[in-house]
Amino acid sequence: RFFETCAEIARRAKVPVQFHFLVGQASGLVFPQVRNLVRRIVGDSVVVHKHQNYHNYMRVIAECDLFLNPFPFGNTNGIVDTVWAGLIGVCKTGREVHEHIDEGMFRRLGFPEWTIARTREDYVEAALRLIDDRSEREALTAKLAGPQAIEKLIFKGRPEILGERMLGLWNEKLDTAAWREQRASGAEILAPAEQARTAEDCLRRCQDALRRHPLRFDVAHGAAMLLMKWHLIDAVDTLWQQAVERQPEAREPRLYRFLHVIASGRLQEGFQLRLAAVKDWPWRRRTTAQPPSAYPAWTGQPLAGKRIVIWSEFGLGDEIFFLRFARILRERAGAASVTVLCQTPLKTLFAASGEANAVVAAEDSATLPEHDYWVYPHDIPAWLPLSLDALPTSVPYLRVPQEAGRYALPGRYGALKVGIVFRGEPNHENDRSRSLPGLSMLDPLFGHAEVDFYSLQKGSGAQEAAVHAAQRSNFYDIGVTAETMLDTARAVACLDLVITVDTSVAHLAGALGKPTWLLLPAYADWRWHYARDDSPWYPTVMLFRHPFRGGWGEVVTRLNGHLLARIAAREAGRAAAREAPRESATRGKGAGAPRRAGLTLPSSLP
Structure with a gap:
């Protein structure tokens, strides 16, 4: 207001x-x-x-x-x-x-x-x-x-007044065990569960902490994280269900409950819980363009012969992820026409991909013709039944327009070309967990002379990428020249592999069908689900998860092993390709000799 x-x-x-x-x-x-x-x-x-x-x-x-x-x-x-x-x-x-x-x-x-x-x-x-x-x-x-x-x-004044008043309040309290318990942090309350040696013991100690502090969200959240370390998914499910029952109007328990249900793979149930939790959010919290009032939001009505617009919502990665539903709404739900309203940086790329019947930038939403329905992309799975194990084939659903041309990558001919993104937008709520501490974390990878690395980093971290480019002969900073999302897509299309943290580039590369290695925090976004190293949403994406115990160094070690294997396989393939012409020539000489031996020469020849 x-x-x-x-x-x-x-x-x-x-x-x-x-x-x-x-x-x-x-x-x-x-x-x-x-x-x-x-x-x-x-x-x-x-x-x-x-x-x-x-x-x-x-x-x-x-x-x-x-x-x-x-x-x-x-x-x-x-x-x-x-x-x-x-x-x-x-x-x-x-x-x-x-x-x-x-x-x-x-x-x-x-x-x-x-x-x-x-x-x-x-x-x-x-x-x-x-x-x-x-x-x-x-x-x-x-x-x-x-x-x-x-x-x-x-x-001016006496700031010590605050300290005097706080000391007085403290002295009024009795130093009892109950008071110490109430003052304890969530980590202190859950310390016994953290030290558990078995899953059963951890569960028992978490349940005890929750009985003593039923309304403390920090205790519930910490307990859920500990249970996830032991892969006690059903126990986490019960935890969040009970937290919502105790505080049905509290935002955080409802948020973490629907995120957990979706991450567990129960898509429609989770998205319906999400829909109920966010139904009162003002539109400015979800989008930059006010949704239409001239026609209704889609809530599962039959779409056969109908026109529907998928509305712009949240970040660029979200909109790339949900673009797949333009085709799904036509092929699965029978929609006659699907328009996608997206953020301006994505318009050209979305239009070139041909997934939607029309693509309109959010800033031009006033120019949209009337449709039968509109829908926020996150609401679609609440009304459209989907099985995580049988998702519709959709990748690749992003395509670089031919007229855009190939991106002119620097580097050596024949080198393995790997894109790098190591940091997300700092104002993201989970950026502290999803981003690497620094680009130097990946230095073990950059030591491979057979590989050329290309930083796609924008914003935060761009300076680190520039320093690495100045110091390493096989590291190139192209994030500074890729000014648009289309430029980034053109660059990704020319790479052999992308290594990235969970940013919009991960969705861009996955939607293009590019082999992608995605570095994830221990507690990752719902899209990557639990305890799997593949993505049902992006078949070419491989997941490298931060352990609940340990650090990013372990993840980088695994990355390095996979990169070494990829380099070795590439060299083996090249060696086989070089050997193939020699074998063909050898077979050709052997096959020709018997034919020449069987010739009958005229007697008149000298």
Whole structure:
């Protein structure tokens, strides 16, 4: 609602208003999506700035006249920066903790009471007052803003009051075993289960911990991870089912329950649980384009002779994964026509692949003709029965258009060509587990002189790839030149193998049918399921899982062994190919001799 509030302020202001949004960590492919979202809601009077260094960031702030503190989650650091730069502003207080902090900072700074809004309407009125009344704004700025105000905010008063109050609360508590138990972390509570020597003992100790702490999600999650180490899948199933029964409205137990059910291979059951869990999510949480209201969402109705549009949802990898359903909806469900609405970087590639009857970029969703139904891709398996062991044949379902041409890979003729992606987007919720600590983890692979390696890394990790390219003669950084998803697809098509962590490149390579070795964290995304080293979704993908006990080094050792075997098989194949012409020639000489011996020569020859 903050964006909508800004749009209202711009409409009602008596003077033209230009908003400057300084978005942290917005770069690469993420930035255009953020920029387009802000512009679509707020309007054209917006400048959205990429993530930048602090000097440039403060320069932009200093050129503004006032600041609007975002809600409902506030912006504590932003208040410090904007007030230091000499700006007065507006905040909104409310139920969120950060809103209370903002309110407290405004009061400590001495800002007028009317700048602390309690409702959205008050917020709009306060902003308009600062915008329209220049003399009042400048007077407040001169009196209350600037470095001296921050000195007062941070360095005046008695911060030890907090410590004194906390000590008092502590002394009020009795140091009993029950109190120590309640204060214990999830790891401390589960320490006995962590030390179990057998699966049965681990299960018993986890169940004991859950009986003592039935409402602690950290205990339930930790217990599930321990049970997974022992491959006690049924016990994990029971754990999450009971967690949901105890707290039916809590988000986390429902989330982990449906993820577990899907990862276990019970697709339709899991996706139906997912559908129930996310049904109240606002559309902006799932997509950048508002779904249509002129025709209904598909909820399993017969599709024979009908037109349906698969709506854009979540990340690029998600959309690549679910593109397969365009064909499935036609062939399995009888749809007459399937349109795919996708993020802009994927449009050209999706259109060239021919899986959908039409492909439209999400930013052009207003141009879509009316269909009979629309559907979020994650909702399709909730209504379309699928068996994990008998998925429809679909790979490859991405194809590089012929007119795009081959990607001009550098390197040596005849070398095994291997693509590398070692890190995902840092703001991904599981990036700490899915990404490698650094590119140097793969150095044992890079020592093979018979192989040329090509970094497809974008964003985070690109600098490491550049350093490796400068240091190693068989390592090339092509991520810097692959500007579009189509460029990346062209490059992947020219490779012999792709080694990647769980990013959109894994889905791109898998959908192209390219041999791919995928490095996975111990607890991986639902798409890769449990305890298997192949993917039913991508037949050319081989899975290398991080052990529950151990580190990435063990995974790299296994990778290296497979790479050595691939190199050896390649050399054996070449040797056989070189030997084949010699054997053919030898057979040719032997076969010709008897025929010459059987010739009858005329007696007239000399």
